[in-house]
Amino acid sequence: MRTAALCLALSLAAAARPALAQSPAADVPTIEHAPLAAANAREPIVLRFGVRHLERVARLVVRWRPGGAAAWRTSVAVRDSGAWRVDLPAQPITARAVDYYVVLELVDGSTRASFASAESPHRVVLRPEESDERELIELTRNRGRRLELTGGGEYTDFGSAPNEGGARCGAASGARCPDHWYTLWGEVRYRFYRRVRSVAVRVDRLDGQTTRTTFEGPRTRDVGLVAATASVEFRLVDIVSLHLLGTIGANEETVQVGGGVRLDVGTGLPAVVSLGFQGITSYGLTASAWMRWETARDTPLGAGIELTSQPGANAQWGLRLLAEGGRHFGRHLTVLARVGYGARQQDAGGFTGGGAVRLAF
Amino acid sequence: MTRRRWGLHLAVAMVAAGGTVSAQPAPEAARREGTVVRVDGDLLVVDLGRDSGLVEGERVPVLRPITVRHPITGQSLRDRFPLGTLQVYNVGGALSVLRRTEALLRPPAVGDRVVSPNAPEPREPARPTSAVAMATPGATPRPARPTQQPTTPPPIAATWEQAPAQSAAPTAAAAPGVDAEERAVLTVFLSTLGQRPADRVARWTAYLREHRESPWAERVRAELASLLHFAAEPPPRPVAPPLPTARGALATSLRLGDPARVALQVAGAPVLGGRISARRPGAERYVTVTLVRDGDGFVRGEVPQSLVTLEGFEYFVELDTEGGTAVSVVGTAESPRSVLVEPGPGDAPDPRGRTRIDLRADFADVGSRTIGSRYVAQRFVLVEGDFLQRLDSRVLYGYRVGFGVYSGEGLPLSQLAGDLAAQPSTVVYGYHELEFSPSGFVHVIARVQVGVHRGGLVGGAQARLRIGEERRTNLVLGGDVLTEVGQKAFFALNFQPHPAVPMLAQGEVFNQSIASGDPMFRVVAQVGWRATRWLTLAARGSYQLRNIQNGGFGAGLSTTFDW
Numbered sequence: 001m002r003t004a005a006l007c008l009a010l011s012l013a014a015a016a017r018p019a020l021a022q023s024p025a026a027d028v029p030t031i032e033h034a035p036l037a038a039a040n041a042r043e044p045i046v047l048r049f050g051v052r053h054l055e056r057v058a059r060l061v062v063r064w065r066p067g068g069a070a071a072w073r074t075s076v077a078v079r080d081s082g083a084w085r086v087d088l089p090a091q092p093i094t095a096r097a098v099d100y101y102v103v104l105e106l107v108d109g110s111t112r113a114s115f116a117s118a119e120s121p122h123r124v125v126l127r128p129e130e131s132d133e134r135e136l137i138e139l140t141r142n143r144g145r146r147l148e149l150t151g152g153g154e155y156t157d158f159g160s161a162p163n164e165g166g167a168r169c170g171a172a173s174g175a176r177c178p179d180h181w182y183t184l185w186g187e188v189r190y191r192f193y194r195r196v197r198s199v200a201v202r203v204d205r206l207d208g209q210t211t212r213t214t215f216e217g218p219r220t221r222d223v224g225l226v227a228a229t230a231s232v233e234f235r236l237v238d239i240v241s242l243h244l245l246g247t248i249g250a251n252e253e254t255v256q257v258g259g260g261v262r263l264d265v266g267t268g269l270p271a272v273v274s275l276g277f278q279g280i281t282s283y284g285l286t287a288s289a290w291m292r293w294e295t296a297r298d299t300p301l302g303a304g305i306e307l308t309s310q311p312g313a314n315a316q317w318g319l320r321l322l323a324e325g326g327r328h329f330g331r332h333l334t335v336l337a338r339v340g341y342g343a344r345q346q347d348a349g350g351f352t353g354g355g356a357v358r359l360a361f
Numbered sequence: 362m363t364r365r366r367w368g369l370h371l372a373v374a375m376v377a378a379g380g381t382v383s384a385q386p387a388p389e390a391a392r393r394e395g396t397v398v399r400v401d402g403d404l405l406v407v408d409l410g411r412d413s414g415l416v417e418g419e420r421v422p423v424l425r426p427i428t429v430r431h432p433i434t435g436q437s438l439r440d441r442f443p444l445g446t447l448q449v450y451n452v453g454g455a456l457s458v459l460r461r462t463e464a465l466l467r468p469p470a471v472g473d474r475v476v477s478p479n480a481p482e483p484r485e486p487a488r489p490t491s492a493v494a495m496a497t498p499g500a501t502p503r504p505a506r507p508t509q510q511p512t513t514p515p516p517i518a519a520t521w522e523q524a525p526a527q528s529a530a531p532t533a534a535a536a537p538g539v540d541a542e543e544r545a546v547l548t549v550f551l552s553t554l555g556q557r558p559a560d561r562v563a564r565w566t567a568y569l570r571e572h573r574e575s576p577w578a579e580r581v582r583a584e585l586a587s588l589l590h591f592a593a594e595p596p597p598r599p600v601a602p603p604l605p606t607a608r609g610a611l612a613t614s615l616r617l618g619d620p621a622r623v624a625l626q627v628a629g630a631p632v633l634g635g636r637i638s639a640r641r642p643g644a645e646r647y648v649t650v651t652l653v654r655d656g657d658g659f660v661r662g663e664v665p666q667s668l669v670t671l672e673g674f675e676y677f678v679e680l681d682t683e684g685g686t687a688v689s690v691v692g693t694a695e696s697p698r699s700v701l702v703e704p705g706p707g708d709a710p711d712p713r714g715r716t717r718i719d720l721r722a723d724f725a726d727v728g729s730r731t732i733g734s735r736y737v738a739q740r741f742v743l744v745e746g747d748f749l750q751r752l753d754s755r756v757l758y759g760y761r762v763g764f765g766v767y768s769g770e771g772l773p774l775s776q777l778a779g780d781l782a783a784q785p786s787t788v789v790y791g792y793h794e795l796e797f798s799p800s801g802f803v804h805v806i807a808r809v810q811v812g813v814h815r816g817g818l819v820g821g822a823q824a825r826l827r828i829g830e831e832r833r834t835n836l837v838l839g840g841d842v843l844t845e846v847g848q849k850a851f852f853a854l855n856f857q858p859h860p861a862v863p864m865l866a867q868g869e870v871f872n873q874s875i876a877s878g879d880p881m882f883r884v885v886a887q888v889g890w891r892a893t894r895w896l897t898l899a900a901r902g903s904y905q906l907r908n909i910q911n912g913g914f915g916a917g918l919s920t921t922f923d924w
Contacts, residue, residue: 030657035624038612096619102656115624115656122624122661125612133706140706270712271750273760273793289793291762293750295712295924303748303762305791307811307818319813321764321791341764343813346787 029053029104031060031114041128041136045088045098049077059105060114062086067097067123091126093136094144098124134238135193138268143331145360148189152356154338155182156208158318159348169211173220179318180350181208181223181311197233197241197267204229204249210312223311225251225283227258241267247280251311256281270295274304284310290322298328300336318344322352334358395457397423397473403461403603405447407475410455414479420446421459424474425467427558427591430584432546432577441474442466442557462603466557546577558591603630605680607690611664614701617671621664621700625678625690628658632680638694639664639676647694652678673702710753717749718922725905726913727771727881738783739911741769747794758804758831761794767846774879774907788814788846792823803828812843819844832923833857847872853885863889863897881907887919895924 032050039045051057060077077084088098101116116122128136139146160176163169169177189200204227212221227249234242240263247258260278271293279285290304302324309317322340329335336356343349395409405423409415424441431438444466447459461469549568553561565585572578607625615621623637634654638647648668652660660680668674677692692698727739747763768787772779790812797805808823821843829835834856841849851869858864865887872880882905889899899919906912 032657033626034608035626035659037610037623038614096616113656115659116661117655120655120661123620123622125615125619127612127614136706266752269710269752270715271752271760289762291748291750291760291793293716293748295716295750301748303764305762305764305793305811317818319789319791319811319818321789323764341789343789345817346789346813346815349789349813 029056036124038125041093041126047086049084058107061103064100066095093128093132138193146191148360150358151186153184154354156352157350158342159350161348170219178209197235200231202229212312284313300326316344395475405459413477415449415452432580542575562588605630605632616705624661631683635660635680637662637678639674715751720746721919723917725915728911728913739771758798759796764791788812861891897921
């Protein structure tokens with residue numbers, strides 16, 4: 001008890017009396033307060049006060065608001081180990097500052113502006129913790145959006161290769177071997193911007209024709225797939241993410257499973273390079289390398305190369321050269337278009353066209 | 362021992378204790394007197410609370426305890442002498458804070474005593490009970506007089522016993538029954554009580570000069586030696602005029618756009634105003650802004666936003682005392698505080714200057730002509746596009762993705778004379794490149810490429826060495842290989858005779874496409890025009906040949922977007 005009292009006495013001594021030349025008369029209630037310059041975001045802001053001539057003070061009131069907000073809120077100081085304190089609630093990481101001023105309400109009903117004012121409040125800069133800082137940076141760069149709903153479709157043509165002597169895709173397939181399909185897909189992604197950067201679920205629907213290797217040899221077959229893919233994006237370091245994907249679905253044969261991995265380098269930077277690999281049993285493999293950038297305002301662009309044996313687990317791999325372009329319309333709507341060229345061999349190739357619409361909140 | 366003599370000794374003890382001498386003060390006295398329990402610079406904490414009557418702002422005496430020895434009895438008694446006064450700064454329930462605002466005789470210390478002048482008077486005159494105990498014969502037997510025993514107690518004792526010590530200055534001379542030597546030594550002894558050590562020394566020295574043969578001289582000399590030792594302590598440190606201090610500062614780091622506001626509460630001494638001075642790091646001059654006084658002793662101001670840049674800034678705060686002195690309370694002009702300014706959370710790295718897109722198309726003839734009665738086409742078309750992102754990383758300069766189509770037709774040289782038709786050959790390819798910058802002047806570029814040729818997928822690689830900066834004059838040396846397609850070696854000099862006219866001179870040798878193994882040499886000259894800051898158009902001409910009879914001209918166009 002004595003030690004506590006001593007500490008209090010010393011702290012009061014350190015909280016030296018205001019000493020401006022125009023300081024109020026000795027019997028006027030005043031506060032002792034070290035104005036905060038910065039505080040941690042997502043943590044309550046603790047303001048501590050000493051009060052002189054407390055017997056004349058009814059309440060010590062702190063009026064505060066998140067930086068830039070219009071309305072003032074009021075918090076009343078409470079006793080804390082001999083001093084007085086006000087705990088301002090933790091602010092979201094998007095709040096960059098808190099403004100406040102201090103008023104003493106006296107027992108005679110009058111008020112006394114003790115520190116700052118509504119017209120000229122004191123501003124406390126809020127600094128998030130390191131993990132919060134990263135989240136804040138990514139969230140801000142993504143315009144405060146966390147939820148994305150994306151739907152799209154694409155038509156892919158690898159050309160119709162000549163069925164020379166019926167050897168390429170079977171005698172009954174005709175003079176040429178068609179190799180084209182369309183896909184429709186939808187995806188929901190939520191971004192945490194934490195160690196787990198995002199999670200997503202995607203559903204694909206594919207329908208088309210390609211050359212499949214059967215017991216009878218290569219044959220043109222109708223192929224299809226309905227699959228759902230769940231993915232988790234981990235933050236390895238600030239600008240590097242790793243996506244792990246798991247797929248389950250059914251193609252024209254039976255239920256299939258698959259998985260994949262994708263490495264994004266440059267997350268949060270104007271350009272991101274994505275290297276991916278994904279496979280589904282009896283459906284095929286895809287390796288991809290993309291660069292996407294957004295160095296023109298509201299115009300995401302991208303170029304990528306994909307090698308694929310999909311959609312028929314084709315014996316002959318194909319090359320796809322793809323380019324993307326898009327446009328943000330406001331904060332919530334993005335429209336993307338994709339064009340490309342694909343071929344499995346020199347004598348047959350075709351173009352790709354597609355697009356997607358994304359709503360983000 | 363006579364009753365009278367003990368009465369005298371008791372009276373002496375009472376004088377020493379009656380407001381001055383007390384080993385265990387009574388409860389009433391505890392509220393009136395306090396002990397310094399902590400010293401922190403010029404601030405002292407005493408164990409006196411509100412009930413002691415201390416009033417903030419008043420001055421109270423501080424006393425230093427000292428042990429003295431009675432010249433006749435040899436008893437050790439506790440006395441004290443004044444050090445000066447302290448100002449009451451803050452009064453608490455059990456403790457109070459005093460402040461040293463003037464020079465004291467000696468530096469204050471734990472154990473010093475403080476007397477509240479406003480303490481309620483005790484109901485009865487306080488008797489120094491402990492002093493009584495100390496002087497009681499059973500507790501401390503009186504030592505024998507060195508030379509002669511007094512026969513009657515000195516009458517002064519009766520007087521002293523009935524009056525508070527501080528209200529009646531004792532005079533041993535008025536005590537009957539005390540011999541002259543005793544009276545003389547007691548008179549001096551009583552006159553030293555409550556005095557500063559130096560005064561005591563002076564009085565005892567004067568006494569010894571006149572009473573060298575006194576039977577109490579030895580004891581007085583011993584006391585004098587003790588006092589001389591005590592008085593020999595270093596003189597007190599003079600107290601500098603109080604200076605203002607301030608609590609609060611700017612945040613050590615800000616984000617771009619944050620206001621750089623400072624708010625300080627001033628303490629310690631009155632001030633007239635203040636100012637905050639800020640500058641860019643290393644700049645010679647400060648920009649000074651006057652601080653505005655606010656509320657209960659606060660000063661507030663804001664560093665101009667023009668200084669809140671990503672360079673950061675330095676600052677210090679000065680306050681003006683009433684004496685006209687400027688006192689630095691946060692940092693100094695020579696050693697300012699630094700504030701780091703960081704980009705805002707939404708500020709992605711500046712995308713400007715990062716992107717370059719090159720699109721180019723070439724047509725090249727390698728000697729198409731009529732041989733005999735048939736026309737033999739020997740030519741190729743090359744279309745390429747690539748997308749470069751400059752990554753602004755120290756080692757990795759850029760990342761590039763590109764596509765290309767190379768389509769040609771022709772015959773090997775050995776078959777030109779035959780009747781075979783020209784054979785077409787096409788390769789579609791794409792590539793990814795990493796551009797490393799081991800130094801700002803030399804870059805190494807590595808490419809991995811994949812394409813589709815006759816038999817399906819083909820793969821390859823390319824490496825280039827660029828000497829010189831990318832957007833200035835530079836020389837590029839490189840080699841390329843693509844399975845089942847061929848190899849290529851090349852050099853290219855990019856230069857700018859005028860900033861708006863970039864030019865290229867290139868030479869290459871390759872056996873790709875139509876050559877079917879025959880090497881081909883090609884020279885290219887390109888002239889560009891920088892139409893805008895981000896758009897450059899260029900035209901190129903080339904001459905290529907497989908041998909001196911089989912060569913031709915070519916032409917092409919190129920467009921570059923760079924933003």
